[in-house]
Amino acid sequence: MSEDQRTSLTVLRRLGGLTGLRLAGVVVLLALALVFPVVDPSPVATNYGVYALIFVAVASAWNIFSGFSGYISLGHAVFFGSGAYTLGITARDWHVTGIGVFALLPLSAVAGALIAVPFGLIALRVRRHTFIVITIAVFFIFQLMAYNFSFTGGSAGLDAPFLPWGAQTYNNPFYYIALACAVGAITLAWLIRRSRFGLQLRAIRDDEDRASGLGVHAMRVKLTAFVLSGAITGLVGAVWFFYLTQVQPPSGFDPLFDLSVVLMAFLGGLGTVSGPVLGALIIEPGQLYLTANTNGYISEILLGSLFLVAVLLVPRGIIPTGGEYIRRLTTRGRAAIPAAASAAPQAPTEPAPVREAQR
Amino acid sequence: MAREIYQAIVDGILVGGVYALMAVGLTLIFGVLDIINIAQGIMVILGAYLSYELAARLHIDLFLGLLITVPAMFVIGVVIEWAFIRPLRGRERVSMTLLVSYAVALIIEGILYEAFGADDRQLNASYVTSSVHVFGFYLPYIYLYGFALALALVAALYVLLYRTKFGRSVRATMQDETAARLVGINISRVAAITYGIGVAVTAAGGMVYGATNAFTPNSGYDLISRLLAIIILGGLGSIGGALVASVFMLTLESLVDIWQPNWAIVVFYAALVLVLVIRPTGFFGRKAVRAQ
């Protein structure tokens, strides 16, 4: 293959984003997800499905901000819980019941976005260490507010309006809504990653000062990602609330929430599109199983341990590590990167080893 | 009313001393290892449980028990650092160590739940419930002893840092890790020992905390949020700053508690956010560099 052809193919690949194999894989997965409730309609199975998809959406949304920008947020529960409470409060105060409640869902996305703006403006001005701490602090503030304000129902929390659906098929609409949220979040993540906006985010992650020196409006970029992430998380929080039919301060603003999400994204591969999906699909059903079948505390120990194992064994996440492994298998024996173009007669004469990318 | 305010201030100072103990360890760990040790909160609780067991089963006096719990926590700290923190490398090291310490905290919390259950505990001794009556103020003995202990330990830390060879290594590492390596300082050893010290100090803090508060394994969250606020306010890495910030914040909370008990804790978060907006390096913060 000539140099030109190879370049064109690479360019096409980048533009298209999905080569044959990948595209096929996505379609298959989507098809599987769509027929899952038909294949196994038992409420137990679809319950797993709903939760798994909820967390796929949340992990992807979290990754859109934290994975791409490198600013680890431990406060996304703020959006999740706020979305839940927004739905509960509006349904209660505007006397909306039944299916009409679904129409209120977008409000939770808006709530998430609105909260993200001041939150981000304050938090994104500081170093990464301090950013994480601020997100933790804001999280606790919100949990405290949920406990202490009367309109949030105090420690009793809120109940969702009743849905007069049969028990056998109750889960299914929620399943498909959660699926829609998940697909939406993943698609958004994918679009962002391919876009100039995503490029700027990732440049910020690598070297923020250099990036802003080159004209990237760091604050604007970070804040936009934060708002998008917050909006999606808020929306999903509302879906979760409606499904569960209740929310209280410790469940809506759960300290374990963010660590679970971080673990999902991290295990799968921070900053990749499919990583958080994989991570969520692995961890969430596991957590659900443990909570149902053991007393709650073992799951804490396991969650923490799993995280440590992941950090020590697959520090870059499953998808990147797996991808590299596959690449190594398929390129064994020849240079993975073509020799430098001979356009300049005095091209660098140093050998061109493909060094292991720095972690 | 004035009486209440003065009492609140006195309470705040005394309690602040105790929090200083825990905060100083946390900021020291940050200064040397460049990590925010989220596990510090649960370490305090662990220390409290250890003291509790010693007192309940072996009837060892709380303060004497420290002779056992402090070295024990030191060892635990060194092991954790060696096993989970040292192996972390690479660009994302800062965030990773924070998450790792969060994971460790979670594991310890789970273990504590399994071992001790979710009921409230509180440490007890004759001096816990009695106080001395001075100038019309009530000064609980436990707080006085705790404050004295805090002063003693912080003084000991200062001596360690400024008068010993090891302390010089620690300070050198805090300033410039590469340079310290170049002059032959064993960074790994310094890191492990510092982490151990930071955690060991919390054993003492844990004992006093456990004597003055009812605690469960869940109490770690509340603690760590306060400690984080304190060390950021005081400036990451500054021991003097941690001291000042502890006393200041606890006094502030104590005052707010007079009017709005439910919201008193918010002063921590609100102050934190405010300071970070106005002066991102805290009161005495040294690392003013914005990048990464």
Add this chain to the structure above:
Amino acid sequence: MSVLLRTDGVHKSYGGVRALDRCTIEVGEGTVAGLIGPNGSGKTTLFNVITGYAKADAGEVYLADRRITNSAPAKVFALGIGRTFQLTRIFPSLTVMENMLVASQHSHSGARKRAMEQLEFVGIAGYHAAPAGTLSYGQRKLLELAYVLVADPAIVLLDEPAGGVNLSLVNHIAARIRELNAAGTTFLIVEHNMEFVMGLCDQVTVLDSGTVVAAGPPDIVRTDRRVLDAYLGEDIEEAEDDPAPAEGA
């Protein structure tokens, strides 16, 4: 010949250390200017002040007739001053092509084309899909050069472009600079490699302890007594063999 970039009496102190002291330099449009001096003489600090990475305590910086003192780095870049760093700053997790696109201001398809042109020009086009973190040190230097060029700057500040790379690469870089200069780009180059500087530059300014001790054509400067004094104790031959770039001054 008009002056494109000049500084006027710049002062900069870090705590008690005076890094720049009444520093006044001029770079003529269309020239290749060199900036030399012993370690710690303030060369990189001057670059930082010009490009906005450090604030001048006093003095002014002008681009053509425009006062740009203490402008933010992004503004300086947008005004047409590109700059590389002693320790190369690239984006390691992005591919080489993506690194180029960060700096680009053009529309999408135009940007790629232009980026490829720059990559071919410096000689690393074949690596366009590789993560920049896998490039060798010399290749990173070329990448950094390429992406500051992509914005078509009027003047490029190079901080030790020949530091830590082998001889053929040094010649390669020098040739690229000559080509760009012939096409109209002005250069201001900080270097320790005397052969590189003397062979390439039209004008050389010598800095010592933050102040200018000599300025003029290379031949004059090299035999100037003050310059030799500034380098007293440092063998000029030794400076050329510097194996690795020094930490920032």
